[in-house]
Amino acid sequence: MGTKSVRLGRLHSVTAAGLGMAAGVIAAVAAQRGTLDAINRRLERLEEQASNQQRANLAMQQRQHWELLSKAIDDPELAEVLDLYEVPVTTQKRRQYLFANAAYTNLLNYHRIGNLTLDEFFKHARALFQNAIVRDYWEATRHDRDSLEGTEEAKIAQMIDELLLQLDEADTGEWWVVGEPPTDQ
Template identity: 45%
Template structure:
């Protein structure tokens, strides 16, 4: 006997094929979407890292510029100290000083700025910086320089490294003057936390 076929069976096969096709396409779209989202997250992370590298590069350039600026400063001071005609150009004190004292003060400034620069470029931490300052200011010429340049420090921006070190130095000198001990090397912490 022959079985009669109806057209519905063909339609079921087409429907099944369409369902499989739509399901496959939907799965492909979801996979595509997950891939795109993963790529976007990776791209965002890459951009974040590139920004970090760029900031590190800018900081390295700032440090190199600071080192070069410090070198220029030292060379200008050396030029003025070597030439008696140029020395008066750097006389920014509130009273007349003989050339010998001006040279001593310029050298004192160079020592002080050298310590500050070591801190700025990361060669010294705050405690080490304070230790340098503590030693430097055992000398009476350094103390006289510090007093003669007080008005210079008054013009510094309050939050600058140099202004902070100036306040730290002022505090240390006051503690040294008030100390009941001759052991100056143990006086004052000056807030020198690392």
């Protein structure tokens, strides 16, 4: 009988120790889970801050781009620095091309910072490219876009090229229905 009682005591001790160990493991896992949740929340805040910073940087770059183009539009001597067209253009045409560049870049950056979906960008671009000067600019700068292969901007430029082909081939005067807007990715 004494042996049974010693065994039962040891069994209770082993059981208590096992339960204590299990409780310790559960507490450690819960503490780690809390730490992991805190780390995940911090990472999400950092990602959001990085995204906001990227948009702010893009907005700053767009302002700088506009300032440079404005100076070139206002001063024909400065505009000559940006004259990279394959065929000579008049001062008036160069100023128009610079403004077309500003209008297109503004639209592109508006999409990049998330203010326009790709579908909305497409619809605005379809309207912008109704202007003959903007189309001339687009053609005159084709060689610039050829060097963008593999970039997001190259994909968007290809979308514009396809839209222009569709507009040229359309047998309707209702340009606002021509082309299939892309799906946002």
